[in-house]
Amino acid sequence: xxADPAGLFSVEGKCVAITGGAGVLCGAMxxxxxxxxxxxxxxxxxxxxAQTLCRQIEAGGGQALPVEVNVLDREQVRAAFDKTxxxxxxxxxxINGAGGNKKEATCVPPESLFFDLDIDAVRWVFDLxxxxxxxxxxxxxxxxxxxxxGAIVNISSMNAFTPLTRxxxxxxxxxxxxxxxxxxxxxxxxNHSTTIRVNAIAPGFFLTEQNRFLLQNDDxxxxxxxxxxxxxxxxxxxxxxDELVGALLWLISDASQFVTxxxxxVDGGFSAFSGV
Numbered sequence: 001x002x003a004d005p006a007g008l009f010s011v012e013g014k015c016v017a018i019t020g021g022a023g024v025l026c027g028a029m030x031x032x033x034x035x036x037x038x039x040x041x042x043x044x045x046x047x048x049x050a051q052t053l054c055r056q057i058e059a060g061g062g063q064a065l066p067v068e069v070n071v072l073d074r075e076q077v078r079a080a081f082d083k084t085x086x087x088x089x090x091x092x093x094x095i096n097g098a099g100g101n102k103k104e105a106t107c108v109p110p111e112s113l114f115f116d117l118d119i120d121a122v123r124w125v126f127d128l129x130x131x132x133x134x135x136x137x138x139x140x141x142x143x144x145x146x147x148x149x150g151a152i153v154n155i156s157s158m159n160a161f162t163p164l165t166r167x168x169x170x171x172x173x174x175x176x177x178x179x180x181x182x183x184x185x186x187x188x189x190x191n192h193s194t195t196i197r198v199n200a201i202a203p204g205f206f207l208t209e210q211n212r213f214l215l216q217n218d219d220x221x222x223x224x225x226x227x228x229x230x231x232x233x234x235x236x237x238x239x240x241x242d243e244l245v246g247a248l249l250w251l252i253s254d255a256s257q258f259v260t261x262x263x264x265x266v267d268g269g270f271s272a273f274s275g276v
Contacts, residue, residue: 008255012037015088020097022049028241034062041065041084071098071132077139094140096133096154105169122169129173145192151252154200185261197260204267206239234269
């Protein structure tokens with residue numbers, strides 16, 4: 001462990017793969033890591049988005065590799081790992097950021113009721129968030145087990161602490177991601193290496209393309225639900241994507257060498273507030 005407090009949080013030279021890397025939150029993570037000297041592979045179903053982000057990172061002097069992948073297809077995940085490892089030399093860190101919700105799996109009474117939710121849409125949400133975290137963890141995690149070192153960071157949600165109304169499938173799926181994080185942390189430490197750490201970040205409320213329709217009207221004003229969220233967030237605002245970076249740097253650097261199996265809330269106090 002570095003004796004230099006600043007060095008404790010260094011990610012310089014680390015090789016990092018980020019699924020869902022072209023998205024708003026993971027894109028901010030990719031930029032921040034590259035700015036700090038990490039070599040970043042941006043894995044995303046949207047190759048054009050990944051390429052655009054990587055060009056932006058490289059224009060700023062960073063190193064980034066765009067990789068197309070469907071995180072629900074084992075062969076594609078294996079191919080993405082092979083490309084990442086070949087280009088970067090190894091993978092020190094996996095960030096499982098691929099995930100999201102679907103409008104058809106959301107119930108907004110009286111227009112749509114839980115009893116009528118499209119079960120295919122529910123399966124889609126579970127597959128993307130759960131299988132989309134487990135499958136990359138299998139492929140990239142095997143590499144870490146063979147090397148005896150590494151860090152995995154999953155992206156959970158506030159819904160994993162207390163389910164929110166309307167988003168039944170997403171809440172349950174993210175709860176599964178948090179549970180899997182704890183399970184995999186124990187498995188890796190007991191069966192492969194005590195220097196492989198598995199943790200999760202649970203973002204509070206950040207405006208993204210997946211949730212904007214629930215939180216913001218077409219004119220940019222808050223929906224009733226959006227205002228409820230702001231009112232129940234002690235800091236009184238949505239988070240900024242860059243505000244996830246501090247927790248991420250801690251979890252993948254030497255600063256957290258004795259931390260595994262945790263789910264870190266970055267939420268402006270939302271999960272701590274009872275509402276009164």
